[in-house]
Structure formats: C-alpha cells, structure tokens
Amino acid sequence: MKSTAWLSIAVVIGGASGVAWSCAGGGYETHWDADVSSGMLSPANDTRSNFILLLSDRDGTIVADPRAMAKGIVPFDFPYKVLIERMTPPGVSDAGGADDHDAAYGLSPDNKYFEYDSGNLGLCHTNRSGAEEYNAALNDNPRVPAAEKAVLSAARAELAKACDKAGEMRFALDSVSSPEGRAFGHYLEGSRLFYAENLPEAEQQFTAVAGSSGWVAETASYMRFRTVLAAAMKGTVDQWGGITPPEKRDRAAIGRADDVRLAYLTAFPKGRYAASARGFERRIAWLRGDQAKLGVAYSALLRTASHAGGAPDIASVEEADRRVIPPGDVAGISDPNLLAVIDLMRLRPKQGDENYDYLGPRLDRAALERQQPFFKSDPALFGYLVAAEAYYGRHQPREVLQAIPDAAHQARFGYVQFSRQVLRGLALDAVGDRNARGFWLSLLPGATQPYQRATVELGLYRHDQKAGAVGRLLETGSPILHPLIRQKVIEDDAGPELLRQQATGGMTKQQREVALYLLLANELHHGRYREFLGDQQLVGNRSQPGDEGYSWWSVSGYEPTYQTELTPPPLYVFANGGSADLTACPDVRATAASLAADPNAIRPRLCLAEFIRRKGFDGWNSHYDAQAEAMVTQARNGFPGRPLERMAIYTAVLASPAATADDKAFALNRAIRCYAPSGGNSCGGADVDKPVRKAWYDRLKAQYPDSRWAKDLKYYW
Amino acid sequence: MLLAGCGGDPDRVRADRYDSFWLWAGVSAPAELGRAKSVYILDGEIRHDARHYVPLRAGTPTARGPELWLVVRTDTLDWPDEAAAAIAAKADRWSSAGTRVAGIQVDFDARTKHLDDYARFLASLRRSLPPRYKLSITGLMDWSANGDPAALLALRGVVDEVVIQTYQGRSTIWGYERYFERMRGFPIPFKVGLVENGRWIEPDGLRAEPNFKGYVVFLLPRAAR
Numbered sequence: 001m002k003s004t005a006w007l008s009i010a011v012v013i014g015g016a017s018g019v020a021w022s023c024a025g026g027g028y029e030t031h032w033d034a035d036v037s038s039g040m041l042s043p044a045n046d047t048r049s050n051f052i053l054l055l056s057d058r059d060g061t062i063v064a065d066p067r068a069m070a071k072g073i074v075p076f077d078f079p080y081k082v083l084i085e086r087m088t089p090p091g092v093s094d095a096g097g098a099d100d101h102d103a104a105y106g107l108s109p110d111n112k113y114f115e116y117d118s119g120n121l122g123l124c125h126t127n128r129s130g131a132e133e134y135n136a137a138l139n140d141n142p143r144v145p146a147a148e149k150a151v152l153s154a155a156r157a158e159l160a161k162a163c164d165k166a167g168e169m170r171f172a173l174d175s176v177s178s179p180e181g182r183a184f185g186h187y188l189e190g191s192r193l194f195y196a197e198n199l200p201e202a203e204q205q206f207t208a209v210a211g212s213s214g215w216v217a218e219t220a221s222y223m224r225f226r227t228v229l230a231a232a233m234k235g236t237v238d239q240w241g242g243i244t245p246p247e248k249r250d251r252a253a254i255g256r257a258d259d260v261r262l263a264y265l266t267a268f269p270k271g272r273y274a275a276s277a278r279g280f281e282r283r284i285a286w287l288r289g290d291q292a293k294l295g296v297a298y299s300a301l302l303r304t305a306s307h308a309g310g311a312p313d314i315a316s317v318e319e320a321d322r323r324v325i326p327p328g329d330v331a332g333i334s335d336p337n338l339l340a341v342i343d344l345m346r347l348r349p350k351q352g353d354e355n356y357d358y359l360g361p362r363l364d365r366a367a368l369e370r371q372q373p374f375f376k377s378d379p380a381l382f383g384y385l386v387a388a389e390a391y392y393g394r395h396q397p398r399e400v401l402q403a404i405p406d407a408a409h410q411a412r413f414g415y416v417q418f419s420r421q422v423l424r425g426l427a428l429d430a431v432g433d434r435n436a437r438g439f440w441l442s443l444l445p446g447a448t449q450p451y452q453r454a455t456v457e458l459g460l461y462r463h464d465q466k467a468g469a470v471g472r473l474l475e476t477g478s479p480i481l482h483p484l485i486r487q488k489v490i491e492d493d494a495g496p497e498l499l500r501q502q503a504t505g506g507m508t509k510q511q512r513e514v515a516l517y518l519l520l521a522n523e524l525h526h527g528r529y530r531e532f533l534g535d536q537q538l539v540g541n542r543s544q545p546g547d548e549g550y551s552w553w554s555v556s557g558y559e560p561t562y563q564t565e566l567t568p569p570p571l572y573v574f575a576n577g578g579s580a581d582l583t584a585c586p587d588v589r590a591t592a593a594s595l596a597a598d599p600n601a602i603r604p605r606l607c608l609a610e611f612i613r614r615k616g617f618d619g620w621n622s623h624y625d626a627q628a629e630a631m632v633t634q635a636r637n638g639f640p641g642r643p644l645e646r647m648a649i650y651t652a653v654l655a656s657p658a659a660t661a662d663d664k665a666f667a668l669n670r671a672i673r674c675y676a677p678s679g680g681n682s683c684g685g686a687d688v689d690k691p692v693r694k695a696w697y698d699r700l701k702a703q704y705p706d707s708r709w710a711k712d713l714k715y716y717w
Numbered sequence: 718m719l720l721a722g723c724g725g726d727p728d729r730v731r732a733d734r735y736d737s738f739w740l741w742a743g744v745s746a747p748a749e750l751g752r753a754k755s756v757y758i759l760d761g762e763i764r765h766d767a768r769h770y771v772p773l774r775a776g777t778p779t780a781r782g783p784e785l786w787l788v789v790r791t792d793t794l795d796w797p798d799e800a801a802a803a804i805a806a807k808a809d810r811w812s813s814a815g816t817r818v819a820g821i822q823v824d825f826d827a828r829t830k831h832l833d834d835y836a837r838f839l840a841s842l843r844r845s846l847p848p849r850y851k852l853s854i855t856g857l858m859d860w861s862a863n864g865d866p867a868a869l870l871a872l873r874g875v876v877d878e879v880v881i882q883t884y885q886g887r888s889t890i891w892g893y894e895r896y897f898e899r900m901r902g903f904p905i906p907f908k909v910g911l912v913e914n915g916r917w918i919e920p921d922g923l924r925a926e927p928n929f930k931g932y933v934v935f936l937l938p939r940a941a942r
Contacts, residue, residue: 164806237776240746240758326743326938557859561826619898677902680922687921 037083038076039451041340041384041419043347043392046080047325050344051317053415054337054381056449060308063415064450065089072564073483076454082560086450087311130191131160137215138184148181152188159192166195183212187220194223199231215272221264222273229257229280236287246289258284286323294324295332302335328360330371336378339371343385347392365389384420391423391430400427408439410446418452425459429466437463444479457482461489471498474506483508487566488555490515495638496522496531503538510566514553517569518639524588524608525620525643529596536589542575573615582610584666584708602659606666609646613670618646618682645684647674661704668700669709675717693717728918730911732934737908739788739935742773747936750783757786757822757853757880757933760807763800765793770803777814784819785811786853791825794838801845808850820851820877832860832868840875851877855910858883858896861903873905880933884912894920906930913937 037049045053056063068086075082134156138149155171162169169192173185190205206224209216235250236243243249261284265277282301285293298320305313320338328346333339346363361367368389375382383403390399404424410417421443428436440460447453457480464470470493473480480486490502490511499522502515516538523532553569572578579587585607594604612618620643653659653667672693674683681687697716704710732738732747737755740746750756758778762771778785787808808818823842827835843852856879860869872879881900883893889912890896897920906928911917912935923929 233775238746239778239780240740240750240756241760241774241776241778242740242742242745243775245745322743619895679925680898680901682898682901 036077037080037451038078039415039418039447039449039453039455040422041344041388041415043344043349043388044077045344046083047341047345048317048321049080049083050341051321051337052083052312053419054340055302055306055312055317057414057416058337058378059306059312061306061310061312062087069450073558073560073566074451074454075560076451076458076482076484078560084314131156133215133219134184134188134191137219141180141184141214143178143180144184145178145181148176148178148184151175152181152184155188156191159188159195163195166192167198169196180212180216183209183216187216187223190220190223190227194227194230197230197234199227199234203227203231218268218271218273221267222271222277225257225260225264225277225280228253228260229283232257232287246287249287249289251288254284254287282319282323291324291327291329292332295330295338296334298324299333299335299338302338334374336375336381339374340381340385343368343371344388347388349392363389363393365393378416380420381416384416384423387420387423387427391427397427397430400424401431406439408442408446412448413443413446413452415449415452418447418449418455422455422459425456429459429463437467441479454482457485461485465493474498474502481507483510483566484555484558486511487514491518491555493638494518495640496528498638500535503535510568513568513571517553517571517574520574521617521620522639522643524592524611525617526639526641527595527599527644529592529599532592533589533596536574536592539571539574539578540576542572542578544572544575544578545570570616579611579615582607582614585610588615602653602656602663605649606653606663606670608644609649609670612644612646613683647671647681647683647685650674650683651685662707662709665700665704665707665709668696668704669712672696672700672713672716677717679717728916730913730915730917730934732913732936735911735932735934737931737933739910739933741935744936744938751780753783755786755819755933756780756783757788759788759790759824761789763789763791763793763796765795777810778816779814780816782817784817786819786822787811788822788824791823794825794834796838796842801842805847805850818850820853821846822853822855822880824855826855826857827860832865833871836868836871836875839872843875853878853880855879856881856907858890858893858900861896861900866904870904876905878906878908878930879903880908880910882910883917884910884915884935888912889915889917894918897923901926903928908933910935 036044037046038044039053041050041053052061052063055061064083064086065088067089071090135153138144138152138156144152151173155173158169158171159166171185171188171192173188176182176185186205186209190202190209193199193202193205196202203224206220206227209220210224211217212220232250232253235253236248238244238248261277261280264271265274268274271277282294282297285297298316301316302320305316324333324338325342325345328342330339330342333342343363346360365386368385372382375385387400387403390396390403400423404420404427406421406424407417408421408424410421413421425436425440425443428439433439437460440456440463443456443459444453447456460480461470461473464473470489472478473489474486474494480489486507487510490499490506491514494502494515496519499515499519503512503519506512506515516535519535520532520539523529523535553567555566558566574588576589577587582588585591585603588608588611591604591607591611594601595608598604612620650667650671653663654671659667671683674681675693679690693716697713700707700710700713733749736753737757738750738753739757739759740750741759759773761773764771773790787804789804804821808821812818823839825835839852839854846852852875854872854876858881860881883889901922903926907926908930909923910933914937
C-alpha cells in the first residue's frame with residue numbers, strides 16, 4: 001500500500017495533539033496506525049515493535065542489522081515487516097516472521113507446501129515427520145516379524161503420500177497378527193482416522209493400544225491428546241471458519257483435552273513429546289480464555305526466549321502478541337516488558353466512538369500504580385509509562401517534565417532512556433518551553449542506536465515547523481541530515497529563493513533536482529516566465545526516457561516497504577528539447593520566452609497549457625482552496641499565490657476577440673478533452689455540466705469543421 | 718473535489734451502510750455479516766519465507782447467504798506449482814460445506830513498477846484455476862496514477878475484478894481524491910476497498926465510472942459488537 005509516512009509520524013511525535021498537527025500538516029487522518037514502528041516506545045507503534053525495542057534493552061538483542069541499515073534511507077516510521085527485514089543482513093532471507101502454524105503447534109514443518117493442508121484443522125501437518133518416526137520405531141522393534149514390518153511400513157508410506165485422501169484410504173493389515181504388530185496397526189489406523197478428521201474413532205484406536213509398551217504406547221497416548229484437542233478445536237469454529245469468543249466455546253471438550261494432556265505428562269514426564277505437551281498449556285489457556293494463566297505462561301516464555309547479541313525470539317514475541325495482548329488484560333502478567341507493551345497499547349486514542357484495538361479499558365494512573373511492584377527491576381521503564389500516561393492519556397505535558405528529569409546528554413541511549421528523553425522533548429514543545437530546541441539538539445550525540453537519530457531529527461523538524469522556521473533546517477551546518485526531512489522541507493515550505501538556492505546548493509543530487517523541478521514548475525504556474533528562463537538553464541541537456549512514465553518522486557509517496565531511496569523527479573521535461581514533441585507548439589522554453597515578452601499572448605498561453613497537460617502537471621493545483629486562498633495540504637505552500645489552471649486559459653481564449661480561428665478551435669478541443677475519458681474534469685476551474693460540453697463540441701464542429709482540432713474529436717465526454 | 722478542511726469531519730465508514738466486507742484473521746464476525754452480499758474471507762498466506770501454506774482460519778466456513786471469496790494473502794509471485802490446484806480444492810471444500818463460493822482473491826501489494834510481472838503471474842494463475850471460480854485481486858490506487866497502462870490492460874479478461882485499497886493500516890490514505898482523479902476510465906471492473914471507521918467522501922464521478930462495482934469494507938476488530 002502507499003505510504004502515509006508523514007501521517008503516522010504525526011502520531012508518533014504529536015500524539016497528544018494529533019488534531020492540531022492534522023491541521024498544520026493539512027492531512028485529516030489523525031490516528032495512529034497499528035502497523036508502525038519507530039525508534040521510540042510509543043502507543044503508536046505496533047505492539048511487536050515495542051517488544052523488540054524493550055528486548056534490546058533487557059536482553060541485549062539487536063533491533064537492526066548494521067549492514068541492513070548502512071544502505072539507503074533509514075525510515076522513521078515504517079511497517080513492522082520492515083523492522084523485521086532490517087534485522088537481517090542483506091542477502092540473507094528473512095530472520096523472523098515466525099510461521100503461525102509452526103508456532104502454534106510447536107512442530108517441525110512439512111516439506112511440501114500444501115500437503116498437510118487436507119482440512120482446515122491442518123492435521124496433516126504432522127504427517128511427514130510422523131511417518132519417519134513410525135518407521136524408525138517399527139524397524140527397531142524386534143518383536144514385529146519382518147513380513148509384518150513390510151506391510152505396516154507400506155501402509156504408512158501410503159498415508160504419508162496422500163494425507164488428504166486419508167478418509168477414503170483402507171489398509172489391508174489382515175496378515176498382521178503378532179501382538180506388537182497389531183499395536184502398530186491400531187496406531188496406524190488411528191493416524192489415518194486422525195488425518196481424516198474422524199476424531200472419535202481415531203481416539204478409540206489410540207486408546208486401544210494405550211496398554212502396549214514402548215514407542216507405540218507413548219505416541220498413542222500423546223496422539224490421544226492431540227485428537228481430543230482437535231475435537232475441542234472443532235467445537236470453537238463459527239460459521240465463518242473463525243474462532244468463536246471464549247464464552248461460546250465447548251468448555252467441556254477443552255477441559256477434557258487438558259485432562260488427557262496432563263495424563264500423558266503424568267505417565268511420561270520426560271517423554272518424547274513432553275516439551276510439546278507442556279507448550280500446549282498456553283494453547284489450552286488461550287482456548288479457555290484464561291487470561292491470567294496466559295499472562296503467567298508468556299511472562300515465563302519471554303524471560304527466557306532471547307539471547308544477547310542475536311535477534312530477539314520473534315516467534316515468541318509474535319505468539320504472545322497474538323494470544324495475550326489483544327484483550328488488553330494484565331491479569332497474571334508479571335513480566336515488565338509484557339506489561340509495558342500492553343500499557344502502551346491501552347494509551348491509544350479511540351477512533352471516533354469506537355475502540356478498535358483492544359478489549360479492556362484505557363490505561364489510567366491508578367491501574368498503572370497497581371502494576372508498580374512488577375517494575376521493581378526496571379524503574380526507568382515504569383517512569384516512562386507514568387509519563388506516557390500523562391502525555392498520551394491525559395495530555396498533561398507538565399507532568400511529563402516532573403516525571404522525567406533532563407538526562408539528554410548521554411553517550412549512548414538504551415531505548416527506554418531514549419524514549420524518556422524524547423517524550424520530555426515533546427512535552428517541552430507542548431508547553432512552549434524556550435529551551436526545547438536546544439534540548440532536541442542535545443539528544444543528537446547519544447542517539448546512536450538504530451532509528452534513534454531519525455526520531456530526534458523528526459522532533460526538531462516538528463519543533464521548527466511549529467515555530468514557522470523550517471527553512472533554517474536547510475542552512476549550512478543544519479543538524480538535519482535525514483533525506484526525507486530535507487526533501488520534505490523543500491517540497492512543502494521552500495519559496496522561490498530557497499528553492500533556487502537548493503537547486504544548486506542542496507545537500508544531495510536528489511535534493512538539488514527536486515528543488516529545481518519545483519522551482520521551474522512553480523514559476524510556470526505562477527507567471528514568473530523571466531525567472532523561469534534563467535533557472536531553466538540549470539537543467540541543460542538531459543536524455544529523455546522511453547515510455548515507462550515517471551515515478552513517484554515526492555516524499556509523500558515514499559514507501560519504506562519497497563524503497564530504500566527516493567526516485568528523482570522528471571526534470572528532463574524541462575530540459576532542452578524535453579518538450580519538443582508538443583502538438584502545434586514549440587518547446588516550453590520558447591513558449592516561456594514569448595510569455596515573458598507578453599504574458600497574455602494567446603498561442604503561447606495555449607502552449608503553456610499544452611505543456612501542463614502533456615508533461616504531468618495536471619492536478620498541480622488540485623489542493624488549492626480558492627476560498628481559503630491557500631493550499632489545503634501542506635505541499636508546495638512555499639510558493640505564494642494561486643497556481644495557474646488550464647481551464648482558465650481555454651475560457652480566456654474562447655472569449656478573446658484577438659484569438660484566431662485555429663486558436664479557438666484548439667482551445668475548444670482541449671476544453672472538451674478536459675472531461676475525457678469519463679466526464680471528470682482534469683483541468684481545474686469550475687466544473688461545467690454536460691450540456692455545456694456538448695455546446696463546445698457542437699461549436700467546434702459547426703464553426704471550425706475543417707480544422708485539425710475538429711477532425712481530431714469524434715465525440716465528447 | 719475539495720478536501721475537508723480543518724474542523725470539517727468527513728464521513729466515517731460505518732459497516733452498517735455497506736454490504737460487502739473483508740473478514741481478516743483475528744476479527745470476529747459481527748452479527749450483521751450474515752446479511753451481507755459478499756464476504757471476502759482471509760484463508761491463509763503464501764509466504765516467501767514459509768515452508769508451507771500458512772492457514773489463518775480455524776475451520777471451514779459454513780455460512781449460507783453471502784457469496785464468499787477465498788482470500789489468499791501473499792508476498793511473493795513465486796508460488797509452488799501445486800498452489801492453484803490446492804487453493805481450488807480448498808474452495809471446493811468450502812462449497813461442499815454448503816457455502817456459495819464466488820471465487821478466489823489474491824491479496825498482493827504489487828508494486829506499480831512491476832505490474833507487468835504481476836499480470837503475467839495472474840494470467841498463469843487464471844489458466845490453472847477452474848473456470849467456476851472467479852479471480853479477484855486487491856489493487857493499489859497508485860496503479861492507475863503511475864502504472865503502465867498496457868500492464869493494466871493486460872489484466873483485463875484475466876481478473877474478474879480489482880478491489881482498490883484506499884487505506885493503509887487502519888487509516889484512509891491521505892490524498893485519495895488525487896488518485897481517483899487519475900483513475901478515470903479504469904479499464905477493469907473494480908470495487909473500492911474502504912477501512913471500517915476510516916474517513917471517506919466519495920470522489921466526484923466515481924459512481925459514473927462504468928467499471929465501478931461498489932465497495933468492500935475491511936472490518937476491524939472491535940471490543941463489543
């Protein structure tokens with residue numbers, strides 16, 4: 001999806017004042033986006049991203065791979081997926097993204113992509129590894145005659161090959177008569193019925209061999225649990241194939257599954273499947289909706305899952321995120337990281353009248369105070385949460401300043417310390433503290449961990465934007481190095497002088513080209529033809545690309561999921577000869593020269609419109625609000641005045657006694673085409689109704705029947 | 718069209734005003750869903766980093782009433798050979814459970830620049846799917862704004878519809894009106910995908926688009942329905 005990068009930043013940095021930012025920024029969508037990651041702990045972040053930052057502080061796990069960060073633009077807010085991708089060195093396949101199914105079942109995956117997937121319960125998942133184990137146990141068993149082994153093994157192989165046909169499959173095991181062989185036979189039939197999702201009969205088969213010994217007895221006992229669990233799962237599915245709410249689930253069946261699980265563990269406390277059976281405790285608790293037990297289980301899991309210097313255990317993080325986080329309930333949870341992630345989620349603003357993110361109540365100070373005993377080992381984190389509750393929950397920046405003392409001068413910030421100081425910076429800005437800018441600047445030297453510097457630069461940008469002084473961010477010696485911020489200032493705030501200065505003095509080629517492109521386009525749209533003629537010489541000769549169209553060069557289209565660099569603007573349209581292909585017109589330089597001599601010259605005005613039409617400038621002014629006499633969006637606010645609209649040119653030409661017949665026919669043709677191909681106006685100005693368009697068309701055909709412009713049109717829109 | 722200025726509050730997307738929905742993993746179905754015209758149900762994912770299909774639905778849907786679309790989310794065009802047959806078999810299972818399966822929807826964020834690759838992939842997928850299932854895809858507003866028209870045209874006749882997403886995460890994409898200006902004459906039957914509770918004012922002229930076939934609303938998880 002296209003990025004809304006600047007929108008979500010609004011929330012990360014301006015969370016307490018989302019609406020105000022919205023107006024200042026011109027956007028009108030003020031929410032946090034659940035899919036966001038940034039360099040500071042925040043309610044706006046994806047819960048998993050907050051986890052990863054916290055694990056970095058506590059366990060020393062990485063947040064990003066330095067090699068992945070060394071290239072291209074470091075994003076400041078970006079999808080969780082990007083965070084995971086940047087944790088992996090370039091050229092290595094994805095580090096994380098734990099497989100839901102593997103995580104849920106704690107089992108090794110199959111090799112064939114769809115094989116296990118015979119039914120939606122996904123029971124065939126275990127088929128392959130099950131077959132290998134079965135054959136190994138069978139071969140090792142001296143009490144099964146060789147001929148029976150061959151029959152049993154062949155039957156298991158048949159099942160392994162076509163799990164999805166298990167329902168129709170019939171095994172010919174009549175020749176298997178030894179007691180041990182028959183036990184393997186029962187087990188095999190139980191497996192077939194299990195994969196066929198005939199769960200009651202599968203359970204009977206597994207129960208039948210419970211009294212045997214060795215591998216068969218233990219595995220059948222474990223499989224009996226899996227069978228009963230699968231049956232309980234079947235009772236929790238709604239008509240859409242989803243999981244029903246806890247209160248509608250088959251609690252008796254879930255309880256029975258847990259009993260059978262515990263029976264296995266009692267009989268085989270150190271058994272082959274003991275770890276798996278213990279892991280299923282979390283699944284049972286989740287099925288029961290037992291939030292307290294989940295809290296205990298995931299607190300324990302997350303304390304042991306990650307190791308210093310490596311990537312965090314994404315599978316555990318994602319499982320916790322799925323199972324324990326959504327209700328927003330902290331019962332049973334003792335792990336401070338898990339608490340903090342849930343607390344931050346509970347500070348997200350409502351969207352309209354609804355809360356779309358979690359089921360529990362919003363976090364308040366009293367609820368937070370009750371958690372304090374769990375934060376004894378991490379008072380800094382608790383202090384951050386106290387401040388975050390004041391800032392995001394109650395919009396009380398002064399409380400933040402009391403809760404978090406100035407500790408801006410640090411050699412290297414951990415993420416909790418960093419988040420505390422950034423929040424302090426936001427609060428200083430919110431109360432209008434006159435040292436706020438200095439505070440932001442003092443954070444820069446210590447902001448060395450991944451994504452931190454970008455976050456501080458963004459804070460500075462926001463500060464200067466509020467102060468109406470973003471221009472200084474482009475001056476020599478500016479602390480702003482981030483290419484997105486620098487280009488954003490060029491795009492939104494730079495007026496003619498700053499654009500001209502950046503066109504030659506910009507920090508990067510990209511910034512110089514964007515500045516020049518905006519300068520030239522705006523000069524044409526604002527009647528500054530003489531200046532255009534001077535500035536156009538900076539473009540010079542450029543090769544013209546083929547027909548691939550131009551790419552989205554603006555920061556507003558930057559998408560960190562797909563891009564690590566910004567694309568250059570199509571400056572070649574202004575190059576010498578770059579517009580030599582316009583119908584009935586010279587190139588834009590000649591047109592601008594004519595208009596510099598006479599701004600009202602008729603054919604040159606039509607030719608300027610033709611340049612706008614053909615070279616990608618329709619819509620240049622579509623965010624201009626005539627009533628407000630300003631751009632509704634922030635984009636291109638640095639160039640004062642109302643930009644030119646094509647329709648105004650056509651209307652003027654049609655009304656002008658000085659226009660030739662060919663000029664008028666040209667204007668009519670283009671005015672009619674404004675509504676191609678489906679009746680929408682792409683030329684600006686007031687929309688006209690279809691009868692007016694028909695009248696243009698009739699006039700063109702009646703008054704100028706032999707003109708190229710009349711012959712060009714077969715119909716109107 | 719004009720953007721809503723500050724202080725103006727454009728309409729929020731309310732599920733009860735629409736008749737077609739996406740039902741994603743982790744979202745419990747509201748009661749009214751049974752009366753919907755179409756429901757696009759996320760079944761699972763084909764991921765470049767997974768060793769098998771990642772199912773995201775606990776069971777087979779059995780709902781009578783709405784037409785259902787089986788949605789497969791993917792981040793790769795390098796699908797396993799057996800994918801089309803396996804997905805068709807899933808759709809068959811949904812049908813045999815008594816549901817009305819309209820077709821398969823592929824949810825892939827195809828980059829505008831690589832639309833031609835995607836068109837080739839879809840043409841091949843279409844050939845591998847039984848004709849009884851329609852093929853739907855999600856699309857980006859950017860396709861028509863900056864995409865290669867020839868690649869878009871190549872999708873015509875291959876996919877039965879494109880559902881254009883107007884949101885990212887839980888928010889309507891800023892500036893969607895600009896994109897719709899460039900979508901005039903979109904050459905393929907399309908629906909417009911909205912996010913529940915997102916902001917939306919129907920752009921002028923959208924209704925008049927001959928290929929516009931209505932809306933699909935992405936349902937969000939909610940505390941109490």
